[in-house]
Amino acid sequence: ERGLAYRDFTPAHAGEGEKSGGQGTWLFNPGMRELSREESDRRAAAGEPFALRFRVPRDGAQDVRFVDAVYGEQAKAAADIEDFALLRSDGMPTYHLASCADDADLHISHIIRGQDHLTNTFKHILIFEAAGATPPKFAHLPLLVAPDGTKLSKRRHGKVVSVTTYRDAGFLPEAFVNFLCLLGWSPKDNREKMSLQELMDD
Known part of the structure; x- marks a missing residue:
């Protein structure tokens, strides 16, 4: 009713539509x-298949902004x-919707995820604003990669990325949390052993 989305009956949009700044990026x-x-x-009503697209504001629209806890504004x-x-x-529904x-329904306050989702956040801010919901706080962290440079994932690397693997191998929970927190971050005094309270305080 508010015109925030529209049906797209195009079977494939490759080669069709407006592009961004001469960069060849499809926009709509x-x-x-x-x-x-x-x-x-x-x-x-005639049964023609369609995708539902978000109508991103264009004419005179301001920048989409958010403050990331890691990367700043x-x-x-x-x-x-x-x-x-x-x-x-x-x-x-797509991942974005x-x-x-889910985040709005569950009143999620903070979203901590991989750096590869940083650019998705602009779209998510638009969805939250359109729904009249307050966006959560975001923190994007550097990705953990395998020796071959690929992103660690459950699909490709299985047990290596499962917390239960380390629990069953006898790793102490406190030591494992300490290890995880020091991936991509370190305290100013370069401590390597920190209690849970120290990690929360820092």
Whole structure:
């Protein structure tokens, strides 16, 4: 009703639509973004598959901003953010919509995740604002990588990234927490052994 999203009936948007600053980055398909509500309803009622896209503000829109607990103030022009999908053509929500809905529903106060999601945060801020929800605080951390340089993941590296692997091997919980907290961070005095209280205080 508020025009915050629109149906995109394009089978594949490659090669179609507006692009950003000569960089070749796809932003939106004008034919879909400007499609009338009546025409969109007619095509949807006829069973034509579509994705639901967020209508990113463009004309005169201000930068999307947030303060990251690790990287500091972040800003990106709204005009450079693509009209990202909220629902796929099969009706399944995308990561962007699902994660924001869960965070808002569960009243999540802080989101701590990998650096590879830093750019997604601009989209998530837009979703939170459109929903009238207060965005959580964000902290993005450097990624942990395997010896071959690939990102550590449950799918590829299995037991290596499972906490239970280390618990079952007899690692002390306090030592394991100490190890995790010192990945990508260190106190100013370069201590390597810290209690849980010291970690929280620092």
